[in-house]
Amino acid sequence: AQKITQTQPGMFVQEKEAVTLDCTYDTSDPSYGLFWYKQPSSGEMIFLIYQGSYDQQNATEGRYSLNFQKARKSANLVISASQLGDSAMYFCAMSWRGSQGNLIFGKGTKLSVKP
Amino acid sequence: EPEVTQTPSHQVTQMGQEVILRCVPISNHLYFYWYRQILGQKVEFLVSFYNNEISEKSEIFDDQFSVERPDGSNFTLKIRSTKLEDSAMYFCASSEVRTSGARAGLQETQYFGPGTRLLVL
Numbered sequence: 001a002q003k004i005t006q007t008q009p010g011m012f013v014q015e016k017e018a019v020t021l022d023c024t025y026d027t028s029d030p031s032y033g034l035f036w037y038k039q040p041s042s043g044e045m046i047f048l049i050y051q052g053s054y055d056q057q058n059a060t061e062g063r064y065s066l067n068f069q070k071a072r073k074s075a076n077l078v079i080s081a082s083q084l085g086d087s088a089m090y091f092c093a094m095s096w097r098g099s100q101g102n103l104i105f106g107k108g109t110k111l112s113v114k115p
Numbered sequence: 116e117p118e119v120t121q122t123p124s125h126q127v128t129q130m131g132q133e134v135i136l137r138c139v140p141i142s143n144h145l146y147f148y149w150y151r152q153i154l155g156q157k158v159e160f161l162v163s164f165y166n167n168e169i170s171e172k173s174e175i176f177d178d179q180f181s182v183e184r185p186d187g188s189n190f191t192l193k194i195r196s197t198k199l200e201d202s203a204m205y206f207c208a209s210s211e212v213r214t215s216g217a218r219a220g221l222q223e224t225q226y227f228g229p230g231t232r233l234l235v236l
Contacts, residue, residue, distance in 0.1 A: 035224065043204055045158070045227035091158060095225075101146055101210065102171050103225060105158040 002027045004094050006106035013082045014114050020067070021077040021109045023092030032096035034075040035103065036066065039089040048090075051075055079111075087113045117141045119228035121207050127234045128197055136192045136231045138207030147190045148208040148225060149182065151175070158206065164190065197235045204230045 003026040013019035025034065036048040051059045051066045059066040067076040079086055089110050093103040120139045128134050140147050149161040162172040164182055179195045190209075194201055208225040 033224075037227070043232065044229040045206055045208075047224055047226055050224050093158075099171070101225070102148060102160040102163050102173075103150075103158075104160065107157045 002029075002094060002096060002099070002104055004092050004104055004106040006092055006109050008109045009107070010110045010112070012112050012114060013079075015084060016081055018078060018080045019082055019111065021079070021090050021092075021111065023075045023077065023106060025073050025075060025092070025094050027094065027096050029096040029098050032094055034066070034068070035093040035095075036064070036075075036077045037091045037093060037105075038086075039091060039108070041088070045091075049077065082113045084113050084115060087111060117143075119207055119209055119226050121205075121228035121231050123231060124229065125232045125234075127236065130199055130235055131196050134194050134197055134233065136194075136205050136207075136233070138190045138192070138228055139188050140190055140207065140209030141226060142188070144209035144211055144226075146170075146210045146225075147182075147184070148210075149192045150206045150208065150227075151203040152206065152230075153200075153203045161192075194233075197233075199235050202233060202235045204232050206230045 005024045008022055032053045034051045038046045038048050049059050049061045049064045049066050051068045058068050063080045065078045067078055089108045091108045092106040095101050095103050122137045147164040150158050152158045160173050162176045162182055163170045181193045183191050207228040210225045211223040
């Protein structure tokens, strides 16, 4: 069965430093997609970055990059130059060809950025 | 930039009442989804909808839930007889469909609406 694991319930980072949020996944389907979403305290889910299982290069979107290690089944999110506005819950999620597109989510990591 | 919208933002209802949560997906998207998030817990898939029918549903999506696309823009989730445990944030999401290449059939990124916070008393 498919599974997403986020082992860090909470993380602290100093403003302007980089932080890595961990995510491991499990699926037997060779075709899958990995996503990171940000959920601020206001509650909305904001899409950050996507990595496809066939993508040769790690995805990057501005200050966000995804450290995709397929053999280890990990898809860690790296946020460079943290800002106070990055304080939020971060969810890793996965879809796979057999899922008809629906996502399964990890439990999330609460990131707190210190000034 | 196009976005998914949801109404209402908050809904308070009495146990046993029916509620309808409304969503307007991004206009050129073809797949629609409902998810829920009980306070402090992870987001859970409820149902996906494509081509005017349910394509997948989870075990949470039992007979008290239904979805509908009543017109060309709205996508609704109805909870027939609410229970206390239905209190949650309900998210609508939509995506395009990837139609070619190695990832054909694998949906594109899902964009979420701001959510409806439902409280059942």
